[in-house]
Amino acid sequence: MPALLKQGLSNLQNPVKLYAQLAIQSARSIDPLLNKSLMALDVDLAPDEHDELVKARDAALTALHSYADELEKRLSKMVDFAPMGEANYNYYLKHILLLPLDGAQVEMIGRAELARYRALEALLPDPKLADPDPARSASIPPDQASFLKAYESREQEMVSFLKEHSLVTLPDYLGAFQIRQLPEAFKPTSPGGFMNPPGVYDKVFISFRLTIRNRKSFIFARRLKTRGQSLDTRVFPDIFSNSRSRTI
DSSP states (O other), rough: OOHHHHHHHHHHHBHHHHHHHHHHHHHHTOHHHHIGGGGGGGGOOOHHHHHHHHHHHHHHHHHHHHHHHHHHHHHGSSSOOOOOOHHHHHHIIIISSOOOHHHHHHHHHHHHHHHHHHHHTSSSGGGGGOOOOGGGGGGGOSSSHHHHHHHTHHHHHHHHHHTTTTTOOOOOOOOOEEEOOOOGTTTOOOOSSEEEEETOOOOOOOEEEEEEEOOHHHHHOOOOOOOTTTOOTOOOOOOEEESOOOOO
């Protein structure tokens, strides 16, 4: 990692101040990941292997903090963030993402999808189920811990719905999920969430991280679930962990 970060600094030509600030926040919040999460690997290691792991960890932490310090020194000379603009977005779509679309076509697809889900709302037995007004909810969790508990408690309800309506086949080994806090180091650069799929031969855990900051997030999540949409993890800091290596 020290060599990687050193190369990263040399690669910076015209860095944007906002992105550097996010990188600084992330680097300065990473200690728990390396001091705790990483050390889960320290199981039944030989003494020399343990020493090598600790040495590599400490070197990585030192390099990360030095990287953040160096970025901070350069902030005053960095350019401010500016919106991409339509021309650059079109270039990004075509030359970076290699998509046969321009911005106007992406907007058209978005409008079509919005109309489709508005139509699906009309199929609900009670239109109020799609109403984002929090007043319709009997109980809105007052904090994140309550939200996580409430979300986990709905697992059986969702599984029963899928089975009763024969939407998909659920394997018998499907296990319970847990929601956990997103590590602080990920929040600046991944304020939403993402999935950590297991390895091919892993037997446990698929993780989803969702950023839940306030009561409005809970309301929005419920609305999306009612519409049959997946949660937009860019909106929501938590982790869903399934006990097996497959998703529905």
